[in-house]
Amino acid sequence: MQVPARFAYERADSVPHALQLLERYGPEARVVAGGHSLIPMMKLRLAQPEALIDINGLTELGQITVEGEELVIGALVRHAELLAHTIATDLFPIFRDAERVIADPIVRNRGTVGGSLCQADPSEDLSAVFSALRATAVIQAGGAPSRKVPIRAFHHGPYETAVEPGELLVQLRVPIRTGTGSAYEKVERRVGDWPVAAAGAVLRVVDGVIEQAGIGLTAVGAEHFCSPEAERYLEGRQPGEEAFAQAGRIAAEHCEPHADQRGPADYKRHLAAELTRRALAAAAERI
Template sequence: MQVPAPVEYERALSVDDAIERLTRLGPEARLVAGGHSLLPMMKLRLARPECLIDINGLADLSFIRRDGNVLRIGAMTRHSELLASQVISEVAKIIPDAEAVIADPIVRNRGTVGGSMCQADPAEDLSAVFAALDAMVEIRGPRGTRVVSVNGFHTGPYSTVVEPDEILTEVSFVTQKNLGSAYEKVERRVGDWAIAAAGAVIALQDGKIQRVGIGLAAVGAPDFRASRAEAYLLGKDATPDLFDEAARMASAECNPNSDQRGPSAYKRHLVEVLTRRALDGALSNSKGKAN
């Protein structure tokens, strides 16, 4: 039976209190909310924090709200809340599309947005989703609050720009009336990590692609996105041939590893197919909103 190493436990009473505890306890302290990523790593002794700071009581970080044309999601918002939110479904279908294939109801009921982003697993679905949405991330610490782009938020596998004494508090992105989006994923079994996944965001203006984002998970794409394919699509007419080429470009941009989920060539093929499907779905959704 695998059990974690001995660890101290504290419960934060507020965001400022959590930051104070992180500062006082040092880099060997870790925040815990849902715990579905951290606790298994502790059982395997891959993570051995000296103290866990429980932030489940920070209700002020659990929210989904519109602020003008910006949609803001608190870090303590659960996956199940994103899946059930009517506001989210209206402004960004890519989010419930992804949430429906993240793990299982038990994990979705406890896992949080902030936990998923900060875990920085290379196969994390929400990281690809927020990359496609060109999201911003709010981070608070003893030196104040800073807002960073999701581009560059992940500095490597299981690593982000969040410092040991900081806490991710919010993820936000710009919405618009005609924004269409979709998410496609292939997994070995229901609820598993992706073999490959692709999400797309599209908005048209006068028949041309005015906004586009392509997010990729589990395939080694820089910043979880296909930036060259996005640049290729921008400003052009949304035609089948254009989407075919963009999907090929997305496949070329990723760098998947061969592992127990399949060889790299297979994953590249999946990226091309899934990107094409996601672009089609996003375009269809966008046209539906424009009517």
């Protein structure tokens, strides 16, 4: 039987309360939302936090809204809620593509958007999605105004983020711009598996020319889950098969995949190219 080590448990009833609790328990406390990464790690005793601060009661973090030119997604929004939110998925079909292939319905019912990003697993699909979308993370500390961190500065490395002890990720803000299409392509060994590799693409085309491109890469060792080199290559060009294929090649060149039982590095690099190409083509179709 897998059982975790001893820990304290507190249930927060508001954001300020959660921040108070985090301060009280210090750096060995962990926030638990959906718990689909943290709890298994605790049961395997790979993680032994001294306290869990449960934020599942913070309904104020569970909203999806449009505020001006931004789509605002609360950190506690469940995967299933994002998948079912047609305003969000119509604006950004990349959410629909990605959320449909994240784990399974049971995990998606409970797991949260913020939890996924804060876990900062190199194989996390949403990290690449928000990176492609150039989202902004809103982080709240106790007794201070919230601060905004561009998503491409949010991840500091595997399992490390800009969220400091005593802070809470509260929102993701995604800029809404006309003429945009987006898509996500993933290869997995089986439904619900972590990706072998995946790629997301966001294209904004103005007057037949790519004005801005966002390319997100998952599980291939891409810094900040994106490929600025491929994005720069695309910007100012006309969308098309050859441009997308070349962007894929550039993305593959600049990532650093590692071999594991999901596949060898050369295959993952190949997927970075192939899936980037496919995602770009699908994104272009959706503009």
